[in-house]
Amino acid sequence: MEQKELLRIKFFVFIFCLVNLISCDEKKLNVESNIFEKVDISQIPNTTIYSIDSSLKLNNGIYFYGGKPYSGLIKEIYATDTLKFISSYFEGKQHGSTKTFFENGKLETERNYKDGIGYGRHYGYWKNGHMKFDFSYFNDKREGIQKQWYESGSKYYALNYTNDQENGMQKAWRENGKPYINYEVKDGRRYGLQKSALCYTLKDQEIE
Secondary structure, three states: OHHHHHHHHHHHHHHHHHHHHHHHHHHHHHHHOOOOOOOOOOOOOOOEEEOOOOOEEEEOOEEEEOOEEOOEEEEEEOOOOOEEEEEEEEOOEEEEEEEEEOOOOOEEEEEEEEOOEEOEEEEEEOOOOOEEEEEEEEOOEEOEEEEEEOOOOOEEEEEEEEOOEEEEEEEEEOOOOOEEEEEEEEOOEEEEEEOOOOOOOEEOOEEO
16 A cells, blocks of 8 residues: 555655656757847947938948948838838848838837847738738847747647757647647657648748
8 A cells, every 4th residue: 555655645746756857848949949139239320221222332231431341330121101111220130130110100020130130030921910920030040939820819830949950849720720730859859749741830030
């Protein structure tokens, strides 16, 4: 009887530890997806030019203005005179936030950069206001939880990345909520449900 009771206690201790381990891993992932330090934009002057300015030139990925690498804001407007795009630059490279807007003035996307590369949170909305995607990048590589939603607002996928490689749980759902991808990646190997490929892919941080 004592042996059975001891085994019973050990079993519940094991379950308790397992649950807490999973919880800790999830918390760690959430923390790691927000490890990015805030990009310092204090050196960017409060000057703004339009993207159609003839003095603004793009050369090898660097914006020049008046022959010098440009530091400041670049913006573009719709024909209706509403803001379409605004981005901050330092020494010719995207640095800080880049925002795009729908013609009704609502935010479409916000992406963050550091010295010209993706860094931090990149997120966007559908025209109906529903969240479209919420990604995070560290030095232009996917890091942490990458999320996307259907236009209806239903979840599309939640993928976990480390150094631009799948790592941990990968989940995706059809628009009706039914899961069609649910697997875990450990040491480069996949374990679990892998019924089909995702409908969308990412190229140069854009959804295709």
